[in-house]
Amino acid sequence: xxxxxxxxxxxxxxxxxxxxxxxxxxxxxxxxxxxxxxxxxxxxxxxxxxxxxxxxxxxxxxxxxxxxxxxxxxxxxxxxxxxxxxxxxxxxxxxxxxxxxxxxxxxxxxxxxxxxxxxxxxxxxxxxxxxxxxxxxxxxxxxxxxxxxxxxxxxxxxxxxxxxxxxxxxxxxxxxxxxxxxxxxxxxxxxxxxxxxxxxxxxxxxxxxxxxxxxxxxxxxxxxxxxxxxxxxxxxxxxxxxxxxxxxxxxxxxxxxxxxxxxxxxxxxxxxxxxxxxxxxxxxxxxxxxxxxxxxxxxxxxxxxxxxxxxxxxxxxxxxxxxxxxxxxxxxxxxxxxxxxxxxxxxxxxxxxxxxxxxxxxxxxxxxxxxxxxxxxxxxxxxxxxxxxxxxxxxxx
Numbered sequence: 469x470x471x472x473x474x475x476x477x478x479x480x481x482x483x484x485x486x487x488x489x490x491x492x493x494x495x496x497x498x499x500x501x502x503x504x505x506x507x508x509x510x511x512x513x514x515x516x517x518x519x520x521x522x523x524x525x526x527x528x529x530x531x532x533x534x535x536x537x538x539x540x541x542x543x544x545x546x547x548x549x550x551x552x553x554x555x556x557x558x559x560x561x562x563x564x565x566x567x568x569x570x571x572x573x574x575x576x577x578x579x580x581x582x583x584x585x586x587x588x589x590x591x592x593x594x595x596x597x598x599x600x601x602x603x604x605x606x607x608x609x610x611x612x613x614x615x616x617x618x619x620x621x622x623x624x625x626x627x628x629x630x631x632x633x634x635x636x637x638x639x640x641x642x643x644x645x646x647x648x649x650x651x652x653x654x655x656x657x658x659x660x661x662x663x664x665x666x667x668x669x670x671x672x673x674x675x676x677x678x679x680x681x682x683x684x685x686x687x688x689x690x691x692x693x694x695x696x697x698x699x700x701x702x703x704x705x706x707x708x709x710x711x712x713x714x715x716x717x718x719x720x721x722x723x724x725x726x727x728x729x730x731x732x733x734x735x736x737x738x739x740x741x742x743x744x745x746x747x748x749x750x751x752x753x754x755x756x757x758x759x760x761x762x763x764x765x766x767x768x769x770x771x772x773x774x775x776x777x778x779x780x781x782x783x784x785x786x787x788x789x790x791x792x793x794x795x796x797x798x799x800x801x802x803x804x805x806x807x808x809x810x811x812x813x814x815x816x817x818x819x820x821x822x823x824x825x826x827x828x829x830x831x832x833x834x835x836x837x838x839x840x841x842x843x844x845x846x847x848x849x850x851x852x853x854x855x856x857x858x859x860x861x862x863x864x865x
Contacts, residue, residue, distance in 0.1 A: 470504040470524050478505070482513060489516060506544075552850075565606045572613040572830070572850050580606070580621040613799075613829050613850065633799055633829060653779070653797065653827075673777065673797070675759060695759055695777070698738035710740055713748070720747045720767070737761060744782075769811050770819055790819035796826045803831055808838040809857075 478500075487495030498518040507527045517537045526546040533553045540555075542562040554574040561581050606626040615635045622640050627647040637657040641664050648668040658678045668688040675695040702709040709732075718727030734755040737743065742762045749769040753776065760780040767787045774794040784804045790811030810818035821841045828843075830850040842862045 470502050470522075472504040475508060478508060478510075482515075485518060486514060489514065511549075565609045567608045568606075569610045570614050571610050573611070573615070575611075575614055575616045575619055578616065578619040580619060580624045582623055633827075635800075653799065655779070675779075695757065698736055698757075700739065702736060702739045704732065704735070709735065709737070713740065713743075713746070716751060717747050720749045732756060770813075788821055791821050793821065793823045793826050796823070798823075798826055798828045798831050801828070801831045803833045803836050806833070806836045808836055808841045810840050 481498045484496040485498035488497045500523045501521040504524045506524045509529045511531045514534045519539045522542045524544045526544050528548045531551045536556045539559045546566045548568045550570045552572045556576045610630045612632045618638045623643045625645045630650045631654045633653045635655045639659045642662045644664045650670050652672045655675045656679045660680045662682045665685045666689045670690045672692045715727040716730035732753045736757040744762045745765045747767045751771040755775045757777045762782045764782050765785045770790040772792045774792050777797045779799045782802045784802050786806045808821040810820045824844040826846045832852045833856045835855040837857045840860045
């Protein structure tokens with residue numbers, strides 16, 4: 469039996485732990501090893517470097533908790549609320565996270581590999597600690613928008629787990645069980661999925677650049693619009709993409725005196741390497757790919773960028789006045805100082821920037837000008853809006 473303690477004892481331990489972290493006299497590192505903390509209110513708790521080995525935390529409230537470097541070896545976190553918690557470099561070996569909510573959590577460089585722990589029994593000696601279900605399990609967990617960069621997840625069981633929009637770059641998932649997992653729009657750049665079971669998984673618009681999928685099982689997997697490594701060169705009617713873009717830029721700079729306006733639907737612009745500072749007003753490129761591209765200071769006034777993949781793109785200081793960004797994917801995009809205000813198109817007439825239904829989760833819009841911009845049904849969860857001008861902007865109530 470695990471020891472059960474009350475909230476008063478937990479608060480006392482957390483106070484001593486705070487002194488320990490601050491290096492003040494009388495401080496003591498929190499140790500909740502093999503303690504039953506199930507269902508406790510621990511939202512925003514500072515548990516950095518705490519020892520939670522084998523602890524029972526099922527259904528505990530740990531939203532926005534600080535768990536950096538914490539030892540959660542063999543812990544029971546079934547159904548726990550860990551939304552926006554920071555678990556950077558936490559030891560999660562053998563932990564059970566079945567059904568846990570880790571939406572937007574930070575799980576950088578965590579260790580999720582298999583592990584087992586034991587309790588001492590006076591009569592039976594050491595006995596394996598079992599949390600009613602298999603250890604090292606993430607089945608049915610929610611990790612939407614979570615950052616798992618560089619984590620060790622070899623052999624983890626994550627069937628029907630929701631990784632939508634998660635950052636899994638550089639993650640080791642060799643031999644992982646990801647049957648029916650949802651990995652839509654997930655960033656799997658440089659991830660190791662060798663030998664993983666992705667039967668029935670959804671990887672729509674996932675970034676699979678440099679992803680090792682050798683011997684992976686993909687029966688029934690949905691790879692619709694998944695991103696593969698960018699092409700070295702893109703041709704449009706036998707004309708290289710860079711020449712087409714240069715022609716459009718010349719048309720903009722000379723106000724139609726030379727060059728040709730471009731109509732480029734569903735084109736992978738990553739082949740250009742950069743669009744920094746380019747003048748591409750009124751560019752029509754619906755459904756195109758700009759994933760991670762450097763477009764700092766670029767001119768996209770009145771451009772049609774609807775349904776475009778702009779995840780992680782650098783649009784800092786870009787001129788997007790009057791641009792159409794309907795249904796665009798802008799997760800983690802850098803829009804600091806960008807101009808999203810209306811574009812004057814004639815006497816008394818303006819064209820508003822439209823971001824209806826755009827995905828702006830964790831995008832940085834600090835000090836951007838979004839005056840009168842449309843954000844109808846847009847997803848702004850976790851977006852940085854500090855200093856963003858939103859006067860008369862259309863936002864969901």
